[in-house]
Amino acid sequence: MSKVLCPGSFDPITVGHVDIIDRARLIFGEVLVAVGRNSTKSYLFDFETRVRLAEESLAGRDGVEVAGFEGLLVEFAKERGVIAVVKGLRFGADFDYELQMAHLNRSLTGLETVLLPAAAQHATLSSTMLREVARLGGDVSAYVTPVVNQAIKDLVAPPAGRR
Numbered sequence: 001m002s003k004v005l006c007p008g009s010f011d012p013i014t015v016g017h018v019d020i021i022d023r024a025r026l027i028f029g030e031v032l033v034a035v036g037r038n039s040t041k042s043y044l045f046d047f048e049t050r051v052r053l054a055e056e057s058l059a060g061r062d063g064v065e066v067a068g069f070e071g072l073l074v075e076f077a078k079e080r081g082v083i084a085v086v087k088g089l090r091f092g093a094d095f096d097y098e099l100q101m102a103h104l105n106r107s108l109t110g111l112e113t114v115l116l117p118a119a120a121q122h123a124t125l126s127s128t129m130l131r132e133v134a135r136l137g138g139d140v141s142a143y144v145t146p147v148v149n150q151a152i153k154d155l156v157a158p159p160a161g162r163r
């Protein structure tokens, strides 16, 4: 059994991410989901919330662990003993970006990358578009887990007492 890393911003985690994580676990046995803290990005959910929503969305899955990370991905991968990074590929733009990242990471420490095609039903789903729909009050329940859907509702229309 091998351990692989599924890194990302997960702002928030979607059913597309969960699908890649589940498939990576079936192939490799163990998956470490790494939620990045990148101070230069502007997020919908803060770091602690992104980690918590990933944990709660993936709760009960054997062989899946969630961790927050900051800094160089290749160093984190070395520290945690993963054999490769697994990323999802939706369309051409993902491929161009991921290929560049894969070459960079391999040349830095030898860290390998495995690219998995997104499931057809999730191939156009992105956290960026989902955040936009959520901000405008649209229903995103088909694209996220129930805990994330609730967190988005609370953010857009906070429960009385937290307004």
Ligand code: ADP
Binding pocket: 007, 008, 009, 010, 011, 014, 015, 016, 017, 020, 086, 087, 088, 089, 090, 094, 117, 118, 119, 122, 123, 124, 125, 126, 127
């Ligand atoms: P970032 O935008 O910072 O790269 P994301 O959290 O959006 O990180 O995504 C992390 C990884 O998940 C990326 O490899 C991305 O290709 C993949 N991913 C995102 N959405 C989907 C999806 N709907 N289906 C498959 N893979 C996805």
